[in-house]
Amino acid sequence: MSWLDPASVADAGAFLARLVRLDPTALVRMRPAGGRTLELWARLPFEVLVTRRVCADLAEDATVRAADLLDALDAGADRLPPRRDAEWRWPLPPEAGLVVERLPVAELHRVGAAAEATLRAAVTGGVRGRAVGERVLRDALLDHVPVVVITDDGTRVDVPQRLVQGVVRMGFLGAAPAPGEPAGGAVEVRLARGWVGLAGAFGTGWHRSSRGLAVRPTG
Template sequence: MTGERQILIGSPSATADLGTFLTRALRLDDAAVVRITNRGPKHFTIWSRTGFDVLAARTIPGRSTPADLVAAAEHLLHNLRGAHGLTVDPGYSLDSAWQGALPPHDGFTHIDDIPASRIIALAEQGQAVAREHGSSQGPPVSLLDQEVITVTDGADVTAAITMRSVFAVAGMGFVPRAPSEDERVRVRHHPAWTRIDARYGSIYARRASMPLFTR
């Protein structure tokens, strides 16, 4: 192990979940950097920058040492595949590669649920537009910033979901590609964040006008 940096994964199924998350993060960004933070005594949350200026996260049984670490997704996935047992070396620290604060675990309130099929349909439509009007740099910013869903709690809380979040939910595989009619994603509100909770993970988008990361 590199110093005392290690990840103890809670079960073989959790190992598979971590591997899937890393694989999908690397599909969105082949130089992806991930951050792992402990959540309680028996779980950790893995965070990834998606390339859409939103964060992807999944909570997995296990424990990280130290309690907050940053690693290269490709290196971690390589070590995960070669690990014997449930302890994995995350590699050298890349703390300087992660800029920007993480969302809080608490303080979110439920706004509304929307069909997962709507997310998939919008992602497919957006991909078609991106193929037609995008460039080597990816989809046009005007498409990414387009507000495609607005949810409200029926009172005074409203959240707008842009194509950035839609692409991230679909790209990370957080909902099935052919969801059932009753499959839903849950939209939650925080003064600084909008969170979309899907079956296999969550997406966090800044509500403020400031960018999620500085360069």
């Protein structure tokens, strides 16, 4: 693929493959970010935007189906798949954001795995002896706030489980460390005008609450 730097083919492929596993119909937006830098953007089924940077020579913003682009990468095609620019309907964070906290990678993996285990147990055994639909359970877990950050100026930043799941499932944190191994790195919590982000070594997830700001002053 002539427009994509050969050194970035594996990175773009990993992003697209994980995205398609989560949502076979997902769109991917490719947005030039200056120089030879291209941002890949996508929206996950649980209301989280994810992005990863690659090296590429693409002159204009373009949106295509992620599955089509993945097939084109696998085939070594030189041209982009059919464009679907009009189908992209989601605003993007206005900037990279301010880093307000750094969390251990191992802690984010633990939080994500705990939610998955809770969902499996609840689907199998119910909640307090009562059967509950899997979708209801999943939505409740995604809305749960497992991480709260208080900034230096007293602002409370809620990091919902859906954002943790986004960066974990997209592989942005790398592999989970084995028991007894060092955590190996940190995840940045970022703020950008009402958006909350988690930035790992291999990409960033963003969420903005539809029920109001997820960021609010304490008091």
